[in-house]
Every structure is written in C-alpha cells, then in structure tokens.
Amino acid sequence: xxxxxxxxxxxxxxxxxxxxxxxxxxxxxxxxxxxxxxxxxxxxxxxxxxxxxxxxxxxxxxxxxxxxxxxxxxxxxxxxxxxxxxxxxxxxxxxxxxxxxxxxxxxxxxxxxxxxxxxxxxxxxxxxxxxxxxxxxxxxxxxxxxxxxxxxxxxxxxxxxxxxxxxxxxxxxxxxxxxxxxxxxxxxxxxxxxxxxxxxxxxxxxxxxxxxxxxxxxxxxxxxxxxxxxxxxxxxxxxxxxxxxxxxxxxxx
Numbered sequence: 034x035x036x037x038x039x040x041x042x043x044x045x046x047x048x049x050x051x052x053x054x055x056x057x058x059x060x061x062x063x064x065x066x067x068x069x070x071x072x073x074x075x076x077x078x079x080x081x082x083x084x085x086x087x088x089x090x091x092x093x094x095x096x097x098x099x100x101x102x103x104x105x106x107x108x109x110x111x112x113x114x115x116x117x118x119x120x121x122x123x124x125x126x127x128x129x130x131x132x133x134x135x136x137x138x139x140x141x142x143x144x145x146x147x148x149x150x151x152x153x154x155x156x157x158x159x160x161x162x163x164x165x166x167x168x169x170x171x172x173x174x175x176x177x178x179x180x181x182x183x184x185x186x187x188x189x190x191x192x193x194x195x196x197x198x199x200x201x202x203x204x205x206x207x208x209x210x211x212x213x214x215x216x217x218x219x220x221x222x223x224x225x226x227x228x229x230x231x232x233x234x235x236x237x238x239x240x241x242x243x244x245x246x247x248x249x250x251x252x253x254x255x256x257x258x259x260x261x262x263x264x265x266x267x268x269x270x271x272x273x274x275x276x277x278x279x280x281x282x283x284x285x286x
Contacts, residue, residue, distance in 0.1 A: 034073065034143070034150040037064040037245070041201040049198070051190050052256065056231065058187050060251040062198070063151055064205050067143045067244040077142045080159060087135040088163035093170055094178065094215040094234070134168045136214075141166065144214055144237055147248050161218070169213040175236055182232055182251070202247050206240035213238055229255040 042062045049060035069077065144166055148158040169175050176199070183191040202208060216235040233252035240246075 034146040035066040035068070035070070036150060037066055037205075039064050039201075039205060041204065042247070045194070045198055045201055048194055049191070049251070051187055053187055053190070055256050056187070057254050057256050058183075058190075058251065059254070061151065061248070062202070063248045065147050065150060065246045065248065067239075067246055073142075073146065076146075076159070077139065080142060080145075081138045084138050087137055088141060090134045090136050091164045091167045091217060092134075093167050093174070094217055136163060136166065136168060140212075140214075140239070143239070143246060144216065147237060147246050148216060148235075151248055151250065161216075165216060165218050167215045167217060169215055169236070172208055172211075172213060175213050175215075179234065179236075179249075179251075182234060182253070187253070202238060202249075205247050206238060206243055206245050208238065210242070211238045211240045229257065231255060 042064055046061050046063075049058070049062070051058045141161075141163055145158045145161045148156070148161065152158070176195075180188075180191070180195075199208065214237040216237070231253040233250070235248070235250045238247040238249070
C-alpha cells in the first residue's frame with residue numbers, strides 16, 4: 034500500500050479534531066493506492082495461501098450505531114454482532130434479518146494492508162479475520178452513521194465541515210461508485226480499546242477502478258483518562274486553536 038499525500042485530506046484530519054468539555058475527538062482521513070508492489074504481491078500470496086476465494090463478512094456497522102447519548106461506542110456494539118456472527122449465533126434468518134455478505138480475498142488484503150499502513154508500527158492487522166469487516170449498503174447509511182456518532186457536543190463542529198469532507202473525498206475517488214467497508218475488531222485487535230474510549234469507527238471508501246482507498250478513522254475519548262499515545266493521530270492538542278482551525282477550513286473550502 035502506498036500513502037498518497039493529499040493536502041486537503043491532511044487539513045481536514047486536523048480540522049475535524051476537537052476537544053469539547055471532557056470529550057476529545059481525533060480523526061484521520063487518508064488516501065492509499067491499492068496498486069500492488071512486489072512486496073504486496075509477496076505478502077498477498079503468503080496470506081491468501083489455502084484461503085477461500087470469498088469469505089463471509091459481518092453485518093453492516095450502520096445497524097449497530099448507538100443512540101445519541103449512549104456511552105457505548107458503535108465499534109463496541111458492532112463487535113458483539115461480529116463475534117456472534119463468527120460463532121454462528123446470528124444468521125440472515127434471525128429476528129434482526131441480517132444478510133450474509135462476502136468479500137474476495139484480494140479486497141480483504143487491501144483492507145488489512147490499509148490498516149497496517151495507517152497504524153504502523155504499533156499494530157499489525159495482517160491476520161485480521163473476515164468477520165471483523167463489513168460491507169456497508171450505501172454512502173447515505175454511512176454518512177448517517179457518522180452524523181449520529183458526532184451528535185452532541187461535536188455536532189455543530191462536524192456539520193460545518195461535513196460538506197468540505199465529502200467534497201475532498203469525492204475529489205480523490207468516485208463516491209457514487211465506490212464500495213464501502215468498515216472494520217469492527219475484537220477487543221484484542223482494536224487500536225482504540227483502551228480505557229476512556231467512548232466510540233470509534235473505521236470506514237474504507239474503495240474505488241476499484243482507480244484502485245484507491247480513502248480511509249476515515251475517528252474516535253471519541255474521555256479526557257478524564259490518562260491515554261496511551263501509541264495510536265498516533267499526529268495532533269498536538271495544546272497547539273491547536275480548535276475554533277480558529279475550523280473557521281479557516283470552512284472559509285477555504
């Protein structure tokens with residue numbers, strides 16, 4: 034995976050971050066090329082050995098978005114669905130009417146490689162399982178899910194930046210035709226599993242024609258807890274005037 038430098042997305046990543054009261058919002062929006070290098074081809078061959086061509090995914094994350102004000106994050110709720118799904122206790126014929134979806138092994142490699150590129154060197158997602166990922170049904174459902182996560186003290190801040198966010202993502206790939214996936218890990222694999230995490234999401238916007246992924250990851254954490262800084266968002270909280278950064282970005286874009 035090759036990181037594609039994009040000034041708009043880098044600026045957005047900083048502008049979307051905010052500290053409101055006792056909640057810290059940290060976001061990254063990054064673009065990656067999926068054109069395989071020789072190392073990618075070698076790793077793909079290694080990890081896809083004896084793997085089936087298609088593998089089952091978990092249900093879409095949008096069904097597990099928490100109600101506004103819920104202390105439980107969407108990743109935590111989706112994790113319970115993922116674990117139940119992987120153990121066969123949830124099926125498409127259950128009361129939730131969940132539809133089983135699948136994904137080809139090459140796409141799964143691209144998703145895990147994106148995670149590795151974004152969170153390196155602190156985490157290794159090479160062995161991520163298919164049930165930790167979901168295929169989202171539509172852009173609108175993902176956008177609604179993100180808005181619900183951002184609801185509350187961060188709502189106004191995000192609503193001002195949202196048009197610029199989707200314009201920047203749309204400039205990088207074709208939003209109307211891309212496939213959208215989410216990552217919903219177990220506690221052991223979750224880079225946001227430390228105490229004080231309120232909610233988080235990880236979305237992949239995959240343009241198969243351009244062979245490009247825009248990765249949007251975000252978490253909300255309580256400032257009351259002393260956080261481990263191993264998950265690097267490249268944001269120095271003390272040096273940012275949050276309201277000024279937001280106003281500057283809105284005026285520019």
